[in-house]
Amino acid sequence: MLSLNVDPTLAEPPYAQLRSQIVGAISAGSLVPGTKLPTVRALADQLGVAPGTVARAYKELEADGVIETRGRAGTFVSFAEDPLRRQAQRAATEYAAQVRSLAITDDDALTLVADALRAMR
Structure with missing residues (x-):
């Protein structure tokens, strides 16, 4: 299970915290290519943040090639080389x-x- 959290006391915006934590989990090997990520709404509910916060983190990660969205199938850690x-x-x-x-x-x-x-x- 992916363990993410958002600390509202940090200067770093919540979407950036999520982005950094997901990148860190991939770097550490706890998130491997093909791992399905929670839906935007599910992760937002879990963390107590607005869905737009999670959506922005996912959008930036996808733009960087770190994750990929496969339509209704969901969002996954990318299989791209590295x-x-x-x-x-x-x-x-x-x-x-x-x-x-x-x-x-x-x-x-x-x-x-x-x-x-x-x-x-």
């Missing part, structure tokens, strides 16, 4: 393009990424 890695690769490519346009050296660009990752620990 949607999280693909998303990270897209972000890295965009970062590299911006670094090139700013004429930042490779070493400086890597240092900036390392510093940002350390700051997020």
